[in-house]
Amino acid sequence: MAERLGDVVDGLARASVELLLELFGATGAAAISESASLPAYVHCKSAAAAARVRDRSGARPADASPSGRVRVTAGSALLRALLTSPDVRAISLVERLSPSMNFAAAICTVPEFKQATGLTGKGVLIAIVDSGVDASSPMLEGQVALIWDQTASGPPSGGVPFGKILAPAEFGESSDSVGHGTHVAGIAAGRDQVFGGIAEGAELIIVKSNLDDADVEQALYWLRSVATIMQRPMVVNLSMEGRTDPHDGSGSLCETIDSLSGPGFIVCCASGNTGGEPDHTDVELASGSSMAIPCELTAAANATRVILKAWADPSAELNLALTAPDGQRWDVPQRSASGERQFVARQVLADALVDVVLPKAEAAFNDAIGFAVALQARGDAPIDGTWMLHVSNSGSRPECVHLWSSPAEALRFRADTATDRVKIGAPGAAVRAITVGALVTRVAWLDDRQQLRVIEGQHRFQTALFSSPGPLRSGHEKPDLVAPGAHICSARSSAAQVPLGYAVSQHYRMFGGSSMATPFVAGIVALMLEANKSLTPEEAKQRLYGICTIPGHARGAYDIRWGYGLPDLILL
């Protein structure tokens, strides 16, 4: 029977992180087969102890050093036994030297591909629209060509409508107090012997944004002009997500991405991190049928206003009603008391003020379609209890209604109603974007206090539970692929606070999310653009699909979490 992590807990402190991962994997279950052997150093407490370990492991005399270290090649059973031996001070794996790449890059054969091709992203621009950058990070020094700080106050400069364009000598005027953008930039193009990014030869263009979607759109137009003026291919990284768009790629940010994308200009987007959250449901309604959708509001989230955003076919004939936790029901009228058509109906119920935006079948543009329900607390106390949303289909054909809640932690669909699919909103829903989900590749590390940090509930080489699944509401396949995203060590911004356990050293930190998977692929796209400066998004996708696989599936298979799978670059 497989031994579990907890069975040898007394010996854990003696094992290196890499050894722990090899022996126990992400879940604590045995990760390697009993017959497999690992090269390891056993650090013993004395020369006599080393001699005993050497005999026990069958090592040669030459494998023992005077300092009490014994080099062994041992199976997992022996290594686990040695972990609890009184002779042993510590065990670490013999490091397989990889001159320039970390583990995440290695599993996609990035080092082999770069060695074989000589590609580094040279001549390519990687644009990062994010929280800013710490351009003085050792990983990024000299990498950043230009910053548009959209958040800078004062009169605009540099030809942009707001904020400031900063040249290298002015980078000190802009910082990254969140740390997200710096980390993302490091993954895409950072230079480092161990945790280096994918395309270290590329130059970075940074847009520091507050992430208002209109400002992100503005950034995209500007970036397109920068790429044109500099006559350089560009890949844009958008490690962000929205929740209130139609989830079908028809929102204006998605349309902008699609319209700007083309030869030599490719946008990579995060799938988002709402996987596993009960914040979405979709219901099929036959003609003449109705359904009650339980919406659970928790006071613990302390929300005084929650919103349900819904999308259906524009021609759907839907009627809505709401039942409060006290049983009071309100059938939402399509017309006011005077008989006039109304667009928003308002009702005061016992626990909340309710506004309902009614479906507008004749709205011409997707941004105007959809209905919504807002619950506003009548006092300071947060809204609580189970509300029922009744949706009935009075049309002559079946209809599908999708609902998303916001904030997700305050309003949850009941487990038997929530559906964990169609979670990718803007910008990841843009059809021409390369949308990236997160794969788990590291679940433990030593932080800067040399404390072992272990992420529970995530499994190595599986998609991260939080990685938002597709497809789009239109049925379009998303995400396109997955890449290492949890957890990744990369550049740390000196201006950002780092949660306990996530700092690895003064210049490095851990982060997890589809945010981290996206620059990994943006870096790959930069390598592809170096080889073919006029590569289109569609060509890039087809080439990536051709080297991706989902474990246990034939190449070309698609899954709502994996997309087309994990790329193996050496096949490119």
Next chain:
Amino acid sequence: MNASLKLDSNLLLALESAGQGRHLFDVVVGFGNNQDAAAVTSSLRKTRLARLGPRTAKGSVTRDQLFKIAAQPEVKYLRLVERLVAAR
């Protein structure tokens, strides 16, 4: 077309919630084409709408300005600006 038909549900909810008081709404305005966008944006100077893309403009506008913009036949939609979040 009724102007309210051009407003997305987030904007309608924001209008309802804000009431009649003076409040600025951050909006994106959608047009059918570049010419319409240019013409309307320049004709409504007081609203300080700024061009965003070929068929869009954005700005912070009052309720009155918002409905004045929506009443223009060249305007196809208005939507509330959404703040995205980092996908971490």
